[in-house]
Amino acid sequence: MMDSLIGKEGTTTKRILIVEDAATVRMYYRSILESSGYAVEEAMNGIEALEKTLDTPFDLYVVDVNMPKLNGYGFMNELRQQEISQQPAIMISTEAAPGDEAAAYRAGANGYLVKPVQPARLLTYVHLMLGEAIQ
Secondary structure (H helix, E strand, O other): OOOOEEOHHHOEEOEEEEEOOOHHHHHHHHHHHHHOOOEEEEEOOHHHHHHHHHHOOOOEEEEEOOOOOOOHHHHHHHHHHOOOOOOOEEEEEOOOOHHHHHHHHHHOOOEEEEOOOOHHHHHHHHHHHOOOOOO
């Protein structure tokens, strides 16, 4: 069972990890997700994300593809090999060639979005991945 946060009225707050090297993009995703009631943490690359995940797994991962040190594909490959509860991941990238989405799924992603991502589209994917009603 996930160690999600307990929110108002006993509801469980889902924890989301944003894995993105660009600070402005992390803040953009954070503002969208927090305004929808999610608890958000950030990682600047795949190595930092893996360290945070192994400490306390998340309910959902929002992962950029192109990052230094360990890119999104590398992070997803490592994440999927860990003996932890395997939660969904959405990969987001500027890469829009036909093979890019397939590569994300091969690495272990459950969804793929191309930047720039509109808030409503991001939230639709988040709700779907978390098994929540689309609002």
